[in-house]
Amino acid sequence: MSLVVIAFLVSIAAGGFGALVGIGGGLIIVPVLTVLLGVPIKTAIAASLIGVIATSMSASAHYLDSGIADRRLGLLLLLATAAGGITGGLLGSVIDGRVLALLFGTLLVFVAVQMIRQRAALPAPVPHDDPEGGFVSSYIEPSDGSEVSYRARRLQAGAAVSFAAGNVSGLLGVGGGVINVPTMNLAMGVPIRVATTTSTFMLGPTAAASALLYFSAGVLDPVLAGPVALGVFIGARIGARMSSRVSQGALRVAFIAVALIFAMQMFFRAITG
């Protein structure tokens, strides 16, 4: 079986899961391409970024039309995330990947632990007259049709973390959702379903900002990136259709598991190079 076909099949699975939890699938694609298929890591990262954009494009249309993704919040955070994508793509040529992998793995373990400790306490609805910063919004929960109100708080802190997420996206070829989703959910008070769908919406422009730099540097192989992006596109369509049938609790558990798996991958990369 050729590299093209293998990359295509793996990308379908990665895209489906990525769309479901808002992380883009890069955390699966990059290790498989580099460790199992022997693809140079920068080429794998560039291909993964194209896959991340494809995930976002495919799923965002559905999430926006369903009214779950908070486009206003996403645009606000995108100012920081996309800027981070540029610096991440540029820094990728100078920063030792092993050091970054170690730091990122540590961060993921921390995030996963924090989400585990929050599992029993889903964000409570915020009263409309709550005099805090940020802005109030709501969406219709598809699993039971109820209207869920929330207030997106700590916008400045969220933007700062989003900038870091953009850097990680550009450096590692992941979508940044592994940082954006817990930030929006835990720090900003956004319901997990809104956090994942809004993160998916943000992934496309963020990864595009980085992909341009890899494209111009000549490390983006279109013949490899093509099947990766197509596989992710197909998988993302499947994942987007399934998202409304999955409970918020299940999404949270899935995200925790993925974050821990990704952390172990990063520690392995930091040790072995």
Next chain:
Amino acid sequence: MKGMLGRDDATATSTTPDGSRPSGASTRATSAALTIGSLISAGCFLVAIALEVVGRPTTAASVLDLTAVIRSMTVPEPWGWATLGVVIVIVTPAVGLLATVLEYRGRREAWLALGVLGILAVSLGVALLR
């Protein structure tokens, strides 16, 4: 107290007929742009994969060489079609943001979308100068 965007949204209680959020802006143009970009790029990648599977040779060139890309597509070779698909994938988020600007025109969110487009333009400038 007004939020960061300078507006209170104290009565977000229902969705609009097209399914968009209570903030009111339609999402149809944005979602259409994203969907069309997805489908066109997917078509290009399907062609590239099919050409790869049947064993068509590929002669890669600079992705910035438009004539080389067109020539590769007409031969046909996997590289040309895959390159076109990659370009469409990268461009589509920007097109989606343009649609968002139109959907939010006259509102603060349009400026947010323009800001993100400006950042993407900076990335393009840096890429071209490298």
